[in-house]
Amino acid sequence: MTEDLRYVGKSYPVHDVAQKVTGELVYGSDLNFPGMLHAKLLLSPIAHGMVRSVDSSRAEALPGVIRVFSHLNSPADTYCRARIYPGQECAIDETLFSEHVRFVGDRVAAVVATSQAIAEAAVALIEVDYEELPALLTTEQALERADVPIHADGNLLYEHHIESGERVDTSGGVLVSSTTGTPRVHHAALEPHVCVAQGHSTGGLTVWTTSQGVYGVRTVIAELLGLEYHRLRVIKVPMGGSFGGKTEFILEPVTAFLAHETRRAVKLLFDREECIRATMVRPATETTIRTACAADGRLLDFEAATTLDSGGYAASTPDYADHMCEKVTRLYRLPHYDHRCQVVYTNTPVAGAARGWGAPEMITAVEIHLDKVARRLRLDPVDLRLKNLIQPFDIDPVTDMSLGDARVVECLERGAVAFDWTARRARARGKGRYRRGVGVACGAHKNGMFGHFPEASNMALKMNEDGTFELSASLHEVGCGVVTTMKIIVAEVLGVHPDLIAAGEADTSTTPFDYGTFGSRMTYVAGACAEVTAKKLKSAILAAAADVLQAPVEELVAREGVVYVAGAEARSVAFRDIARFGDMKHLPAIRAAVTYYATSNPGSYSVQFAEVEVDCATGLTAVTDFLAVGDVGRAINRGMVKAQFQGAVQMGIGYALYEHVDVDEAGRSGVDGFKNYHMVNAPDMPDIDVLLVEHEGDHGPFGAKSVGEIAMVPTAAAVVNAVNNALGTELSDLPLIPDRIIAALAASAGGGA
Amino acid sequence: MELLLTVNGTVWEVSARPTARLIDVLRDQMGLSGTKEGCGEGECGACTVIVDGKAVNSCVMLAVQALGKEVLTVEGLAASGELDTLQQKFVEQGAVQCGFCTPGMLMSAKALLMANPLPSDQDIRTALAGNLCRCTGYKNIVAAVRAASGQETVAMEVPSEKEELLADLAVPGLAPAKLDEGGE
Amino acid sequence: MSTTDVVAPATTDELVAALARATPMTRLLAGGTDLVNDIRRPGRQTDLLIDLSHMPALSYVRHDGDMLRVGAMTTFTELQADPLVHEHAFCLERAASQVGSAQIRNVATIGGNVANASPCADGATALVALSAEVTTLDGSGHRATRPLRDVLLGSGRTALTDGEAIVEFAFAALGNEHRSAFAKIGWRTAVSVARLSMALVVRFDPVAEVLSEVRVGLGAVGETAFRDAVLEGLLEGRPADEESARILAEGCADAVRRSIPGRYSLPYKERAAVGLAYDAWNALRICPPCEPAWG
Numbered sequence A: 001m002t003e004d005l006r007y008v009g010k011s012y013p014v015h016d017v018a019q020k021v022t023g024e025l026v027y028g029s030d031l032n033f034p035g036m037l038h039a040k041l042l043l044s045p046i047a048h049g050m051v052r053s054v055d056s057s058r059a060e061a062l063p064g065v066i067r068v069f070s071h072l073n074s075p076a077d078t079y080c081r082a083r084i085y086p087g088q089e090c091a092i093d094e095t096l097f098s099e100h101v102r103f104v105g106d107r108v109a110a111v112v113a114t115s116q117a118i119a120e121a122a123v124a125l126i127e128v129d130y131e132e133l134p135a136l137l138t139t140e141q142a143l144e145r146a147d148v149p150i151h152a153d154g155n156l157l158y159e160h161h162i163e164s165g166e167r168v169d170t171s172g173g174v175l176v177s178s179t180t181g182t183p184r185v186h187h188a189a190l191e192p193h194v195c196v197a198q199g200h201s202t203g204g205l206t207v208w209t210t211s212q213g214v215y216g217v218r219t220v221i222a223e224l225l226g227l228e229y230h231r232l233r234v235i236k237v238p239m240g241g242s243f244g245g246k247t248e249f250i251l252e253p254v255t256a257f258l259a260h261e262t263r264r265a266v267k268l269l270f271d272r273e274e275c276i277r278a279t280m281v282r283p284a285t286e287t288t289i290r291t292a293c294a295a296d297g298r299l300l301d302f303e304a305a306t307t308l309d310s311g312g313y314a315a316s317t318p319d320y321a322d323h324m325c326e327k328v329t330r331l332y333r334l335p336h337y338d339h340r341c342q343v344v345y346t347n348t349p350v351a352g353a354a355r356g357w358g359a360p361e362m363i364t365a366v367e368i369h370l371d372k373v374a375r376r377l378r379l380d381p382v383d384l385r386l387k388n389l390i391q392p393f394d395i396d397p398v399t400d401m402s403l404g405d406a407r408v409v410e411c412l413e414r415g416a417v418a419f420d421w422t423a424r425r426a427r428a429r430g431k432g433r434y435r436r437g438v439g440v441a442c443g444a445h446k447n448g449m450f451g452h453f454p455e456a457s458n459m460a461l462k463m464n465e466d467g468t469f470e471l472s473a474s475l476h477e478v479g480c481g482v483v484t485t486m487k488i489i490v491a492e493v494l495g496v497h498p499d500l501i502a503a504g505e506a507d508t509s510t511t512p513f514d515y516g517t518f519g520s521r522m523t524y525v526a527g528a529c530a531e532v533t534a535k536k537l538k539s540a541i542l543a544a545a546a547d548v549l550q551a552p553v554e555e556l557v558a559r560e561g562v563v564y565v566a567g568a569e570a571r572s573v574a575f576r577d578i579a580r581f582g583d584m585k586h587l588p589a590i591r592a593a594v595t596y597y598a599t600s601n602p603g604s605y606s607v608q609f610a611e612v613e614v615d616c617a618t619g620l621t622a623v624t625d626f627l628a629v630g631d632v633g634r635a636i637n638r639g640m641v642k643a644q645f646q647g648a649v650q651m652g653i654g655y656a657l658y659e660h661v662d663v664d665e666a667g668r669s670g671v672d673g674f675k676n677y678h679m680v681n682a683p684d685m686p687d688i689d690v691l692l693v694e695h696e697g698d699h700g701p702f703g704a705k706s707v708g709e710i711a712m713v714p715t716a717a718a719v720v721n722a723v724n725n726a727l728g729t730e731l732s733d734l735p736l737i738p739d740r741i742i743a744a745l746a747a748s749a750g751g752g753a
Numbered sequence B: 001m002e003l004l005l006t007v008n009g010t011v012w013e014v015s016a017r018p019t020a021r022l023i024d025v026l027r028d029q030m031g032l033s034g035t036k037e038g039c040g041e042g043e044c045g046a047c048t049v050i051v052d053g054k055a056v057n058s059c060v061m062l063a064v065q066a067l068g069k070e071v072l073t074v075e076g077l078a079a080s081g082e083l084d085t086l087q088q089k090f091v092e093q094g095a096v097q098c099g100f101c102t103p104g105m106l107m108s109a110k111a112l113l114m115a116n117p118l119p120s121d122q123d124i125r126t127a128l129a130g131n132l133c134r135c136t137g138y139k140n141i142v143a144a145v146r147a148a149s150g151q152e153t154v155a156m157e158v159p160s161e162k163e164e165l166l167a168d169l170a171v172p173g174l175a176p177a178k179l180d181e182g183g184e
Numbered sequence C: 001m002s003t004t005d006v007v008a009p010a011t012t013d014e015l016v017a018a019l020a021r022a023t024p025m026t027r028l029l030a031g032g033t034d035l036v037n038d039i040r041r042p043g044r045q046t047d048l049l050i051d052l053s054h055m056p057a058l059s060y061v062r063h064d065g066d067m068l069r070v071g072a073m074t075t076f077t078e079l080q081a082d083p084l085v086h087e088h089a090f091c092l093e094r095a096a097s098q099v100g101s102a103q104i105r106n107v108a109t110i111g112g113n114v115a116n117a118s119p120c121a122d123g124a125t126a127l128v129a130l131s132a133e134v135t136t137l138d139g140s141g142h143r144a145t146r147p148l149r150d151v152l153l154g155s156g157r158t159a160l161t162d163g164e165a166i167v168e169f170a171f172a173a174l175g176n177e178h179r180s181a182f183a184k185i186g187w188r189t190a191v192s193v194a195r196l197s198m199a200l201v202v203r204f205d206p207v208a209e210v211l212s213e214v215r216v217g218l219g220a221v222g223e224t225a226f227r228d229a230v231l232e233g234l235l236e237g238r239p240a241d242e243e244s245a246r247i248l249a250e251g252c253a254d255a256v257r258r259s260i261p262g263r264y265s266l267p268y269k270e271r272a273a274v275g276l277a278y279d280a281w282n283a284l285r286i287c288p289p290c291e292p293a294w295g
């Protein structure tokens, strides 16, 4: 970067912070409309079976109940909750209400009533008779029992195989194999899932959603209800977090249906138990890795087999599996890589999109495995990784694309120094009740979806009569400051303060087509679109200024809202005066609309270091220190970039140590609320340090790359590796709840009381 | 039944079922939707309000329990129109992301500072233990509370950036520098 | 949805009158931290709620001769900060400080903790070790006092009858020669119900240098908090040394094995019991801190 940046790289709060701290902001769950009805779903209490009969007469008789729906009086058409554009290839296996129920929490019926309390009371009056089928609760069971198909095409939903490079001679090398299990977890966005829809008497429909992509919502609803797209308006409203859990369209189709049928406004708000049971979870995975290594630590061969538990429906899991096969070669140079992935239906909660989209799952397995390799070779884990990490501008053999200015090596080297790795690793682990250990893990992720489909974004920007600006874009603020990011980028290009730029959120009627806020595409793809759009607008301003100042465009410079003639600074005109010049002569043309197509998909990287203290008596692990290093290209909003890491580490520690949605023999989870779903709270969070590596060598705006997902990719592995270092164990079944730690200590010689 | 409740210094007369929770009355009857419901079981703290000077979870308290008491909600913090110091520090320290935990965090922190004007980091973390945040990792929140207590803080290199920039921007001809905090 | 009536007595007479109306569907409302969610469960019917939160007369800690008296409506926040509790029932102070979150402690009462009869109730575990007695009041104005262990029958079960309210807990105030401690193992450091808890009370005679009057309350193993006589007997008359700590820990693991034989959580809890016992022991501060000898 040669130029000095005025706004990029500074720190700003999220755009709606003032309304957030005053409690004024109206979130999805706060929405209320006159005459609005309330819906409540009847969820399957059994894991697998057929609905033999539904008797809703008593519910319908309850005063205040408007309608009751089930598979008997609703479309039997199937849809895919993860489809984001029409015709997109995906597994279409879900209906609004199930006759064949496939997990505890599957939608069986819905009541629409004049109040929430009445809807709840009415749901309890619906009588459903089920014929139970064997519940297949693990992927092994599901694969074994071909005679019990969860879906018509069988229980093996999808298979994927990737191979790159050539097998090399591994004789004399060290062979290591490991199996890592990652748990099914709840996203636990603090605001529960909610949707409000208004059915219009004209047959049109408006949907207010806390989704991460309004255009996808429109696609799924329009196709399901047979509505023309222009009569269906989907509006993004403020939401209390998502983390992928609101990427797929879970409540929107059913709420839209209820509103459309009743021609009323209908609100469907889940409680926490419903969110846990009946929305979606991060998929449980099991990955077996076999590697061959030269004695000096160079990886010669890497073979992996992953089984991913899709739960009762496919949702996005096939795509998730594809992505799990695209992580390892983004991180390590491998002469030969072979990865088989299978996705299996089970009678457990539906799995799908979750922060990191396969990367936390896969990288956890890889990084735990590499520590095992390091132990076998008696190599320091940092040294082992340094021998194998990719280098800037390596070509990823799997995608055949450049990894861009990938600075993972620098992250590791600088992090190791900042963390004082060598000294801390050499320090005694302790022999007594409390043992200390340190762990490191590297992680790789992507920047958008280029390579999978035509990754693009659309934006329009205009100048107002007073010299302020409005950006029209389909942004979805999930809490990570995407609106602010766009404002900063536009501000930097135009040379005005970000507060002079307004940017709204997505609305299919008013903002241009965009896939949504997911897939680590906002900063890199949408941000680049914002940059290009702002540049185009700036040209329009300069063209107008040339006329006003009667000087050639080439001689003009814009600074802080004023255009000057270079070398004759006295000749200047402010943006506002350009707007108002000659009865707004130029203003109508001071607008820009851009469609930006991504042309690259570099890697984003993070290397993280954890220090833990394990209580060998209680099995409780305290994370006592943590360093996250991120190769982010360039921090647009520095404070928020660091805050993304801090929050991601909270989630990653939970992934490593506490969080899991287990099911019992009947397929029902004992987890029904935050009382038994334990997330890290303030007393247990270490003070996280964040170190940013910035090289701005790729195509993102001002060189920026994605942050929100990569930030949590290596966290769990760093923690697990630290625990294994502390205890001399090889634990790899997450989460490392105290019971598992105690069991491992009891099993390992000398660990007993 | 009819209830007389004092909320943010105003006496409200509302009719509610006897088993109505305080959160329901605040949100549904009074329209004070700044108080959020994240779990409904006392675990997440999003519903925290202050009753007679003490932080409580309004989701596990019935409205009748607040009769004759002073209830303070997030809407009451900036009652004079100016942000409370605590709110201001939450803004400056980057303590807010999705913001759903924020009202509850603010109320727990407010109750802490009312009882203990100079809390240690440990005190702050203990006071906020019943407030879950899924976005921030708590670091900036703890820093904001610390800053609000007038103690030095090291969390984010954010503050005052904005004021400085706004001052700079007093360029003739440019749009007025009186800006709506936080945009749209 | 049935209709529920609420009464909020402010005096003892009003409370008696309210209790006289009680049916099996009547519930007492203290802090509400257990009750509010309970009455919202589908199928729960409540005809009358007797709201005790307007009864300041039930919220106190008092020294009365050799006894410490604690009103049923005393909150954990109050117990945690009370100088008398600190001085004469330290284990109760420690237990109170570890209940839930600040928001919970601000309203949750000791009476509700006992009446709710969860096996994990921290307050109940401490009171069991303090050999507390419970005084109740009923709708005829009758006061009855009985040992706490006779009130706690099992998980969610008490000997309280409909319309019988706990009004007070009383126990012998611990003196200068007594030490007490409370330890708890949860899922995280704060805001977690106990997976195991122990309240420990001993008398340590500085002249004879031996332990006596040993009382051990265990929580979250079995149906309700209980005292373990076998475990207590092991320590009686022993010096305050590392060996005693070991005996306590072994005995504690043994007590866990006896209480939950064959239970899924046993392998974990029997080992964690050792850690728990050392935590409690070290908190007594009668000998230098020690820890289990792991291989």
Ligand SMILES: Cc1cc2nc3c(=O)[nH]c(=O)nc-3n(C[C@H](O)[C@H](O)[C@H](O)COP(=O)(O)OP(=O)(O)OC[C@H]3O[C@@H](n4cnc5c(N)ncnc54)[C@H](O)[C@@H]3O)c2cc1C
Pocket (backbone or CB within 6 Å): B041, B042, B043, B060, C027, C028, C029, C030, C031, C032, C033, C034, C035, C036, C052, C072, C073, C098, C099, C100, C101, C104, C107, C108, C109, C110, C111, C112, C113, C114, C115, C116, C120, C121, C122, C123, C160, C164, C165, C166, C167, C191, C192, C193, C194
């Ligand atoms: C998030 C959360 C965390 C928690 N953490 C803990 C913890 O760490 N440790 C712990 O021990 N508990 C914990 N609890 C449980 C609960 O807070 C305690 O049991 C509390 O002491 C209950 O007291 P209360 O005043 O709120 O009782 P209420 O909820 O009002 O009443 C509980 C029961 O007792 C009855 N009752 C109340 N008072 C009386 C009385 N005077 N006489 C007769 N019956 C009465 C009620 O009818 C009801 O059945 C937690 C609860 C929550 C929601």
Ligand code: FES
Pocket (backbone or CB within 6 Å): B036, B037, B038, B039, B040, B041, B042, B043, B044, B045, B046, B047, B048, B057, B058, B059, B060
């Ligand atoms: S909503 Fe009250 S604590 Fe979660």
Ligand code: FES
Pocket (backbone or CB within 6 Å): A190, A240, A241, A479, B095, B096, B097, B098, B099, B100, B101, B102, B132, B133, B134, B135, B136
């Ligand atoms: S800011 Fe989102 S939960 Fe705290």
